[in-house]
Amino acid sequence: MQLRxxxxxxxxxxxxxxxxxxxxxxxxxxGIKSETKHKIKPNLTLQEPxxxxxxxxxxxxxxxxxxxxxxxxYFNYNQDTASSLTMNIHEKGSAVVAxxxxxxxxxxxxxxxxxxxxxxxxLQIKVEAEKx
Numbered sequence: 001m002q003l004r005x006x007x008x009x010x011x012x013x014x015x016x017x018x019x020x021x022x023x024x025x026x027x028x029x030x031g032i033k034s035e036t037k038h039k040i041k042p043n044l045t046l047q048e049p050x051x052x053x054x055x056x057x058x059x060x061x062x063x064x065x066x067x068x069x070x071x072x073x074y075f076n077y078n079q080d081t082a083s084s085l086t087m088n089i090h091e092k093g094s095a096v097v098a099x100x101x102x103x104x105x106x107x108x109x110x111x112x113x114x115x116x117x118x119x120x121x122x123l124q125i126k127v128e129a130e131k132x
Contacts, residue, residue, distance in 0.1 A: 049101040054109055055126040057094045062121040064090065070112050070123075071097060099130055 054075075056067065064086050071082035075098050089095040098108065109125045116123040 051099050051130045052102045052105040052127050053096045053130050054098045054100065054105050055094050055128065056089050056097050057124040057126065058089050058092075059122055059124065062116065062123040066116065066119060066121055067123070070115060074108050074112050074115075094126075102127075 067086045067089065068079070068082045071077045071085055072079065077085065085095060085097060089097075098105070100108065105127045109127045113123065113125055
């Protein structure tokens with residue numbers, strides 16, 4: 001048997017005959033086209049994720065020691081930089097302490113807030129998109 005049409009698909013299955021021997025059975029399914037017309041090329045251009053600012057907001061209850069400690073612990077600032085940034089928050093009412101991708105900024109904000117609440121401080125932290 002010869003197939004000349006590209007529109008036919010051959011289905012082959014292994015079946016058992018009457019005497020228990022296996023043989024190849026071919027069925028032809030007519031009229032089904034299986035042609036690939038277009039290949040989709042993957043988009044390999046990578047973009048930097050959008051950045052978000054983490055902002056500490058000053059209050060009258062949260063101790064400066066806690067703020068300095070959180071900047072050192074969660075944002076890897078050294079003692080001098082953390083102290084300077086804490087004074088900036090205290091004097092201006094708020095300050096950007098880090099600019100990170102959204103997921104990381106959100107996680108850090110949550111971690112610091114949970115730590116503040118566990119120690120009885122009402123420290124407020126905002127996460128907002130950095131303007132481009």
